[in-house]
Amino acid sequence: MRKVQGLSNLVNYLESVNYPLAAEQITDLMSKRKIPHRKAYKDVIIFNLEHIDWWIAEQRKR
Structure with missing residues (x-):
């Protein structure tokens, strides 16, 4: 599973x-709540790139 941590990444x-x-x-x-993400800790945000890729594909369909 591919993941990135933080907004800048x-x-x-x-x-x-x-x-x-x-x-x-x-x-x-x-x-x-319109983009897939998970808050691991108080200020730590994790993005699963498989979910982000799916989200991008859905946005491009619109």
């Missing part, structure tokens, strides 16, 4: 797959 990953989003946009999506 997710921003970099999204840029690498040609789906750029700013950290502020990701934070907004997280607060609305």
Whole structure:
């Protein structure tokens, strides 16, 4: 299972797959529960890249 920790790492990953989003946009999506993520600890956020890839595919269908 591929995972990244933190917003900056997710921003970099999204840029690498040609789906750029700013950290502020990701934070907004997280607060609305519209992007897959998991809070491992108080300030530690984990993103499963398989779930992110699925989410990107769903967004591109729209």
